[in-house]
Amino acid sequence: MAFATINSAPPTQASATTTQIAAIENAFGAEPALKKRIYDAIGSIPQYSPLFEDIARYTCGLRTRNANPVQPIQILQDEPVAKKRKLENGTGAGSTQSLVDLKTHNALQFYMQDVSFAMPQRKKLTLEVTAGNKYLRARNQASKEVEFGVPLNKIQHVLCLPVPEKSQRQFNFCVIPQYADGINPPPEGEPAPEAIMWTVNNGPAKSAFSGHGQQIGIGDGETSESLVRRVLDENLSHIRVVRPDAQEFVSAMLEAHRKGEKAYHIKAFRGSKEGYLFLLSTGIFFGYKKPLLFFAFENIDSISYTSVLQRTFNLNVVARAIGSDETQEFEFSMIDQADFSGIDSYIKTHGLQDASLAEARRAKRYNINGAKTEETAEADAQGAEGELQKAQRELEDQEDEEEEDYDPGSEGESEGSGSTSEEDSDEDQDDDADGNLVDELGSEAEDIPEDDL
Numbered sequence: 477m478a479f480a481t482i483n484s485a486p487p488t489q490a491s492a493t494t495t496q497i498a499a500i501e502n503a504f505g506a507e508p509a510l511k512k513r514i515y516d517a518i519g520s521i522p523q524y525s526p527l528f529e530d531i532a533r534y535t536c537g538l539r540t541r542n543a544n545p546v547q548p549i550q551i552l553q554d555e556p557v558a559k560k561r562k563l564e565n566g567t568g569a570g571s572t573q574s575l576v577d578l579k580t581h582n583a584l585q586f587y588m589q590d591v592s593f594a595m596p597q598r599k600k601l602t603l604e605v606t607a608g609n610k611y612l613r614a615r616n617q618a619s620k621e622v623e624f625g626v627p628l629n630k631i632q633h634v635l636c637l638p639v640p641e642k643s644q645r646q647f648n649f650c651v652i653p654q655y656a657d658g659i660n661p662p663p664e665g666e667p668a669p670e671a672i673m674w675t676v677n678n679g680p681a682k683s684a685f686s687g688h689g690q691q692i693g694i695g696d697g698e699t700s701e702s703l704v705r706r707v708l709d710e711n712l713s714h715i716r717v718v719r720p721d722a723q724e725f726v727s728a729m730l731e732a733h734r735k736g737e738k739a740y741h742i743k744a745f746r747g748s749k750e751g752y753l754f755l756l757s758t759g760i761f762f763g764y765k766k767p768l769l770f771f772a773f774e775n776i777d778s779i780s781y782t783s784v785l786q787r788t789f790n791l792n793v794v795a796r797a798i799g800s801d802e803t804q805e806f807e808f809s810m811i812d813q814a815d816f817s818g819i820d821s822y823i824k825t826h827g828l829q830d831a832s833l834a835e836a837r838r839a840k841r842y843n844i845n846g847a848k849t850e851e852t853a854e855a856d857a858q859g860a861e862g863e864l865q866k867a868q869r870e871l872e873d874q875e876d877e878e879e880e881d882y883d884p885g886s887e888g889e890s891e892g893s894g895s896t897s898e899e900d901s902d903e904d905q906d907d908d909a910d911g912n913l914v915d916e917l918g919s920e921a922e923d924i925p926e927d928d929l
Contacts, residue, residue, distance in 0.1 A: 500514060502583050503533070505582050505583045506587065508685050578622050583608065584604055584607060585607045586603075588681055591676065592675045594648075594674065595672060604625075612625060613625025626653050626669075631651055631653055632656075633651075636648075636649055640731070641731075641733050643733050645677070647675070649674055649675075651671060656768075657771075658769040659804075678700070681703055718756050720740035721757055725755035728818060740754060742819070743811075744808040755818075758772060759771050759776075773828070776794070789816065790809045792808075798838065
């Protein structure tokens with residue numbers, strides 16, 4: 477009993493000291509187990525506190541001196557040259573901060589280990605959010621080096637999207653920094669940034685840390701998806717994490733690999749690349765292969781339908797970068813007709829089929845819930861006809877005209893009888909023309925002298 481009492485006291489005292497020693501937090505924030513042992517030791521022998529603070533300051537000093545801003549990140553030799561250049565010149569995620577800044581900011585607000593990243597590198601890394609609303613970054617779990625990251629205030633969109641066609645539920649978090657949406661180019665002379673994407677399972681996190689020494693793991697009741705989403709919402713003051721909403725769009729086809737579950741994606745092709753469209757409250761996303769595309773409402777000029785067939789159709793999005801007069805068109809093909817109704821409703825709700833409303837969308841950015849503007853509501857009230865419905869109606873009109881021109885009497889008859897029928901028809905037309913001419917002349921024809929006839 478005495479042994480249990482002695483060992484139960486230090487954690488209480490350590491927890492009270494956790495928020496008081498900034499040097500230890502900065503030096504060992506990424507190593508919670510080691511940091512806990514230090515606080516336990518300080519709790520047991522308080523006079524060791526100055527010693528551990530000196531060690532922590534010395535550790536921070538070593539890291540600062542060893543961080544070389546021009547030193548390239550160690551990457552795999554078989555990676556493409558373009559990818560190597562992006563990672564060597566910066567963070568690989570479009571951050572204007574140097575790599576040394578990402579490395580030396582050590583106080584952590586949150587971390588999660590064994591996270592499967594897909595962009596800009598495909599490997600398992602530790603996801604970190606630093607304290608003070610500074611950076612989101614990824615750390616190599618073996619070398620403990622920061623691989624890439626982005627300042628939180630440079631993030632323009634964060635999406636949490638279900639991974640389609642998986643037997644187990646998974647979610648992709650897509651972090652899109654400024655100028656990384658595939659629509660708005662970076663300023664001249666600056667490299668094009670890349671989006672960051674990682675995948676989490678629907679279950680609880682295996683190992684995560686949040687707040688001041690709070691360890692999160694299996695049995696805490698919160699899933700990895702909800703935990704990451706909550707942390708990002710708490711640390712991003714200017715935006716929120718956007719998820720698919722059934723009020724915006726839900727596919728007419730259920731998730732094939734998970735029976736009875738709603739699907740929010742639309743399978744489509746961009747050229748030869750197969751991907752998925754998501755119709756969200758802030759815009760339209762296409763992924764998950766590079767390059768990712770995100771059409772914010774203010775960037776969309778208009779949307780139309782082409783190549784309308786019995787089972788599929790194409791969706792054409794005309795987009796315009798902010799501050800530019802030039803437009804670019806993106807075609808997404810082989811979309812199933814079953815999803816047309818939902819897509820058309822989404823497009824009409826946000827007034828995306830009318831290019832005249834593009835200026836209004838750019839002047840007033842949509843909020844996170846995608847509220848309607850007055851112009852959009854007026855367009856909905858008028859019940860504007862969708863482009864696909866127009867194409868179908870024109871096709872039906874064309875078929876009706878062909879039926880009217882078709883002469884059923886010509887089938888099964890001889891060529892002679894057929895030609896006779898045509899001659900009779902021509903004679904009738906001539907008689908009608910003569911009759912109409914006499915009617916037009918009227919009384920003038922009666923005044924013509926007989927000698928002149």
